[in-house]
Amino acid sequence: MNDRRSAWLLIAPALLLVGVVYFLPLARVLAISVMEPEPGLGNYALLFTSAPIQRVLLTTLRICVFTTSITLVLAYVVAYVLTHARPTAQRLMMLGVLLPLWMSVLVRAFAWVTLLRRQGLVNNALIGMGAIDEPLALMWNEIGVTIGMVHYMLPLGILPLWAAMRDIDGRVLAASRGLGASATQTFVRVFLPLSLPGVIGAGLLVFIFSLGFFITPAILGGGKTIMVAEYINVQIHESLRWGVGTMIASTLVATIFALMFALSRLVDLRTLFGAK
Amino acid sequence: MNPTRLTRSVGWAVICFLVLPITIVFPVSLTDKRYLSLPEEGISFKHYVNLFGSAEWLGSIGQSLYIGVVATAISVTAGTLCAIGCWRLSSRAGEAVRAMMLVPIVVPTIVYALGIYRFWVDLRLLDTYTGVILVHAVTGIPYVVVTVSTALAGFDARLEQAARNLGASAFQTLRRVVLPGILPGVVSGAIFAFIHSWDELVIVLFIASRAVFTLPRRIWDGINEHLDPTMAAVATIMIALTAVLLVLDLRMRRRKEG
Amino acid sequence: MIKLQTFAEDFAEIRALGRRGVLGGAAALGLAGASGAARAQAPKEVVLCNFGGDAVKAMTEAFVVPYEKKTGGKMVIDGSGPSNGKIKTMVMAKNVTWDVADSGLGGTGELGPAGLLEEIDYSVVDKNKVLSGFAYKYGVCNYMFSTVMAWDTAKVKEKPTLADFFDFKKYPGKRLMRKDSQAMYELALMADGVPKDQLYPLDVPRALKKIAAIKKDLLFWGTGAESQSMLRDGEVVMGWLWNTRATLLQRDTKGKVTFSFDGGLLQPGLWVVPKGNPAGKQVWVAIASMQEPEGQVKLLAALGNGPANPAAAPLVPAELKPLDPASPDNVKVQAKIDGEWYEKNYARTRQEFLDMIAS
Structure with missing residues (x-):
């Protein structure tokens, strides 16, 4: 007690x-x-009747799912290499993970513009090497938004995964090998399950963080890739449809709780977030 | 269990992807143009001159540092204690608290900005340091709760029990056993919380006007005007500072070990 | 790492510097010498909110200095950006900190009908000092700007027409529009053959259809700086943007990107006054003072915004005339926006435009 x-x-x-x-x-x-424009659930009806709002929500969901999957896979690899690297290499990698955090999200977005636009460095390099004839459309679309978002999310994924992997007892793995399991078997049967809480934690963090992302899509999407946060922003700052904006925000909050609830049925949330 | 060569290459490739925009920021900061671009006719240090010669830019950096440090201290303290509390509870209630702590990350900031504006009007905290620090501290707590919780997931609860059984007080156990065990989580939480404050724009645009002019606001102002490259100079300096600190840290560790 | 002690000292120093800077500025304006008694009688401080950047300095020189000299009052500029949402928040919270905000038909159209703005007091503000048709119930024009066509001369060799904007056979490549319906509907309709004096009431469905047909080749700009970089960096071949930004582009690219007022839309930048503004009636004195032609010409020289006061025309230097959206020659070739229509229809039709982009 x-x-x-x-x-x-x-x-x-x-x-x-x-x-x-x-x-x-x-x-x-x-x-x-x-409450606005009149008391009632009128704003929530828009979720079912307004094609633009549905479209915005779908675009957001699609980009977030892609971003989260790509981020998790890449972050897992980095965290894995990081965990097994020698101290010097580890420090160097950490440097690479932490440095981008010090660039304002605004600066980063514009750095990507410089790199990825039609006459950007990447396209110019590829054309120079003769790999392509026409510049690739890497920017002002969902590809550009996803690249920018994955870049932003990677440290958010790597750090918790690394923290989780560090704590995996090396002797357990050695025991597995000692008992005759192959490296792949040991990874799949022992290491992966042990790192799973970290994966789910990092995945959840990245996913919910992407849902509310605003600046990167607004700059890299060429004005056309409208994600939910930007839509809400316009409703609140410009069109003054506060009822609609806050309705979408409430929906997001409800979604997150539903997601957490669903996850708690699939995996024991207690193993996910601390406790046993 | 060492990673294969392929795994290692992918890992390093991702690191290269992470630092790619940084490599571009340095040349951009030396542009001879008045807008963000690569140098065309020659390099110029005028944006650094502008940065160091302008009381406005320096003032904004100072403000952001001050706000960030204080807000992070509050976030880390409250967030770490909260995560440990939830972990000890290990019950539905603890989970509910943790889930609640995630809400500030998912709600689009603009919506919260609207609410806090109304609140700060009532409390006369608009355009004050206290107002901004409190907001940044509170919205920074989730990062700490998440990273510390993840670290706690890997922490052996029996260690804590053992310490208590050996006669350590609750506070001693917390300080001597639990905290060192979850330090990586606390540190990464602190980093996230600080960066969150350092980089936060949407709320500040709402609740600050003339007295509080943080660095992101200054950058935003320059972007709206003509994509002012001074922001690339700021980024370059921040990155250089971080790199130097990390390298120094690396050296000191080496000396200790060697 | 960082020594907190030293930093705190530095910080105090920086803040003190900031304060000294403000006082120094005031001294230069001849205000610091004012005695306490005189200050007590001085009119209430007027806070002007604009969108920051170069406009803070330009409006200080064009408006603040003359106002303070003339009335002995004080005017300060807050560059934090008077979005509709912020004005609504302030008014609803009954804590209005701005007296006058740099807005437009988007402000009067959304805020006016919602009861969030003061009606302009035309007994103090002079309607005759505004180009006809640009003095409204909830907003009075302070400067003119245009939405114009700009193009990349490397890819578009001859001066394009509005119809060429939609002709991808003639000029392949992406096009640029604003992420807002104002002026985009008008230019699209003119491109579709509607004469410039018969635009209103706008045929919104027709305009939407016209724009939606080329959506995959469109990029949309949010901030003026964004519109510049898209054309400068060769991301688009043609774009519809503000004349102020087009002028800067022409200068920055040494004419590679150029523009024309032909087929443009002349629009007003409006002063609006949030309901319950702190300085009360003093704000009308301030607005009236900003109607003086000299200040408006200064603004034209600094930012490219045309004077709203017709009396300013003779004061505009010859080299600035071709760049002035409100100069008689340029007014002739442009359409004029209809404020009445916007007051009634803007809120709804803008949302339709945004929804078209999103879906």
């Missing part, structure tokens, strides 16, 4: 801060979704 009380004491400061400074003001805003 005492243990439970002390646990809640540890939680209290964060809960208080987030509750008062985050949820209170947020709740007041989300309430707008059933």
Whole structure:
């Protein structure tokens, strides 16, 4: 009993801060979704009747799924190499992971523009090498948005995966090999399952983070790849359809909780986030 | 269990992909044009001169550092304690708290910005350091909760039990046993929280006007105007500083070990 | 790593510097010497909000300095960007911090009908100092700008017509539009053959159809700087953008990208006053002061925004005349936007445009 009380004491400061400074003001805003333009669920009906809103949500979902899958695979490889690298190589890799974090998301987006546009460095290099005749459309579409987003998300995926892999007991793996399992078997049967909590944690983090992504799609999408955050932004800043904007935001929050719930049925969330 | 050569190449290729935009930022910062571009007729240091000669840019960097450091301290403290608390609870309630802590990441920032604006009006915190720091601290907590929770997932709970059984107080156990065990998680949480504050634009555009002018706002101002390359100079310096710190750290470790 | 002590000191120093800078500026304007008693009687401070960047400095020289000299009052510029959403938030929270905001028909069209703006007081603000048709109930024109066609002379050898914008056989390559319906509908309709004096009421479905047909070859710009870089970097061959940005492009590319007012749309930049503004009636004095032609010509020289006051025309230097969207020669070849139509229809038709892009 005492243990439970002390646990809640540890939680209290964060809960208080987030509750008062985050949820209170947020709740007041989300309430707008059933208040404006008139009280009722009219805004939510748009989810089923408005083709543009459905289209925006689908585009967002598609880009987020691609981004999360690509990020997870690449981040897993990096974290794996990182875990097994010698200290010097490890430091160097860490440098590569951490350095991009110091570039403002705005600067990064424009760096990608310089690299990927029609007459950008990548296309010019490829044409120079004779690999292609016509410049590839790498920018101002979903490809460009995905490249930019994967780049942003990679450190977010690598760091938790690495933290999870570091803690895998090397002796377990050695035992597996010692008992005659091949390297592949050991990886698939022992290492992968042990790293799974990290994978799910990182995947969830990357996915929900991508859902609300705003600046990168706005700059790299050529104005046409409209993701949900940008749509909401326009509703709030320009067209003043606050009811619609907050309705979509509420829907996102509900989606995330549904996702967490579904995950908790598939895997034990307790193994996912701490505890046993 | 060493990675094969192919795996290792892919890993390093990803690292190259990560640093690719950095390699472009340095030449862009030396452009002779007044907009973001590669140097055309020659290189120029005018954007560095502009950066160091302008009280506005330096002021913004100072403000962002100050806000970022204080906000991170709050996020890390509250977030780490919260993650440990949830881990100890290991119950539905703990999971619910953790799920709740994720909400600030998923809700589009603009929506929250609208709400906090109304709130800060009531509390007279608009355009103040306290207002911005509190907001950045609170929205930084989720990163810490996630990374620390992930680290805790790999932490052997029996170690904590053992320490308690050997007579350590709860506080001693936390400081001497749990925290060192999850330090990588705490550190990466702190990094994320700081970067979050350092890079945050959408809320600041809403709740700050004349007194608080953070670095992202300054960059945004320059982008709207003419894609001001000064932001490339800022990025170059930040990257160089980070690289130097990391290399120094590497050297010190070597000396200790050698 | 970072020594916090030293940093805190530096930080205090930086803040002090900032404050000194402000005071120094005030001294230069001859204000610092004002006695306490005089200051107490001075009119309320007027806060002008614009979109930042070069406009802060330009408007300070064009508007703030003359206003302060003339009235002894104080005017400050907040460059944090007066979006409709922010104005609505302020008014609804009853904590308005801006007196006058740099807006347009997008502001009056969305905010005016919602009751979030003060009606312009034309007993103080002079309607005669505004080009006819650009003084509205909720906003008064302060400068003119145009949406014009700009093109890349490397790929488009002859001066293109609006119809060429839609002709991909003649000129292959991407086209550029604004991510907003204002002026895009008008230019599309003119390209489709509607005469420039018969545009209103706009045939929105026809314009939408025309634009949607080439959507896959369109890029959309959000900020003025973005529109410049798309043309400068050769991402598009033609684009519809603000004359202010087109002028800069022409200068930056040494004429490789050029533009014409032919077939453009003349639009007003409007001052709007959020409901319950802090300086009260003093704001009308400030707006009236900004109607003086001298300041407006300064703004033209600095930013390329045309004077709204017709009396400014003789003051415009010869070399600036071809670049002035409001000069009689340029007005002749352009269509004029209809503010009344926008007040009634903007909110709805803009959303239709955005939905067309999104779907």
